[in-house]
Amino acid sequence: MGIFRRIKTITMAEINGLLDGIEDPIAMLNEYSREMEQEIAKGQKALARQIFVEKKQEALISETQTLVDKRTRQAKLAIEKGEEAIAKLAVQEKLTHEKQLAVYQEQYDAVKAQTKILLEKLDELRETFNQLQQKKILLASRANVAQSMKQIQKATVSFQKDTIARGVARAEERILLMEAEVQAGSQFSAPLAQFDATYQTFIDDEELNREIEKLTKEKVNI
Incomplete structure (x- = not known):
C-alpha cells in the first residue's frame, strides 16, 4: 500500500469513524470493509463483462463452425457435380473459416x-471479506472491553488511598454514632417506664384523707 493510499485510508477512517461513532481501530476496519466492498463490486462488473465476451466468442465460434460446415457441403456437392471452380472456391472459403475458427x-x-x-x-475476495467481517465483530468486542477497562483503571487511579481511608473512617464513625444513639435510646426507655409505674402508684395526702374519711363513714354506719 503506497503512502498516498495509506493517507487516504487513514483520512477516510477518521471521517467515517466520526460518522459511525466508534473508536479508531474499529473505524479502520470499517474503512477496509468499505474498500473491499468496492473491490468486490468492481470484480463483479469485470466478471459480468468477461462472461459477456465469453458468450460473444462462443457465438462467433458457432457461426464460423456453421460456415465451415456449409462450405464443406458445397465443396462436396461441387466435386460430385464436377464443378471444379466452384469446388475450389468452396474449399478455399472452408479453409479460411477453419483458420478463423x-x-x-x-x-x-x-x-x-x-x-x-x-x-x-x-471468490477469494469474498472469503476474505467474510473473514474480515467476523474478525471485526471479535475485535470490536475486544476494543469495547479494553476501553471499558481503561476507563475503570482511570477512575480507580483518580482516587487517592488516603482519601479512601478517610472516607471509610468517616463512614465507620457515622455508623458508631448511629449505634450509640440506638443504645442510648434503649437504656433510657426502661427508667422512664419505671418512673411512669412509680408515678402511677404514688398516693398523695388528699387521696389518702378521702379514703380514710370514706372508711370512717362506713364504720359509723355499721
Whole structure:
C-alpha cells in the first residue's frame, strides 16, 4: 500500500469513524470493509463483462463452425457435380473459416481461462471479506472491553488511598454514632417506664384523707 493510499485510508477512517461513532481501530476496519466492498463490486462488473465476451466468442465460434460446415457441403456437392471452380472456391472459403475458427477457439480458451482466474479471485475476495467481517465483530468486542477497562483503571487511579481511608473512617464513625444513639435510646426507655409505674402508684395526702374519711363513714354506719 503506497503512502498516498495509506493517507487516504487513514483520512477516510477518521471521517467515517466520526460518522459511525466508534473508536479508531474499529473505524479502520470499517474503512477496509468499505474498500473491499468496492473491490468486490468492481470484480463483479469485470466478471459480468468477461462472461459477456465469453458468450460473444462462443457465438462467433458457432457461426464460423456453421460456415465451415456449409462450405464443406458445397465443396462436396461441387466435386460430385464436377464443378471444379466452384469446388475450389468452396474449399478455399472452408479453409479460411477453419483458420478463423482455430483463432477464435484459441481466443475463447484464453477468455475462459481469464474468466476462471477472475472468478477465483472474486471468490477469494469474498472469503476474505467474510473473514474480515467476523474478525471485526471479535475485535470490536475486544476494543469495547479494553476501553471499558481503561476507563475503570482511570477512575480507580483518580482516587487517592488516603482519601479512601478517610472516607471509610468517616463512614465507620457515622455508623458508631448511629449505634450509640440506638443504645442510648434503649437504656433510657426502661427508667422512664419505671418512673411512669412509680408515678402511677404514688398516693398523695388528699387521696389518702378521702379514703380514710370514706372508711370512717362506713364504720359509723355499721
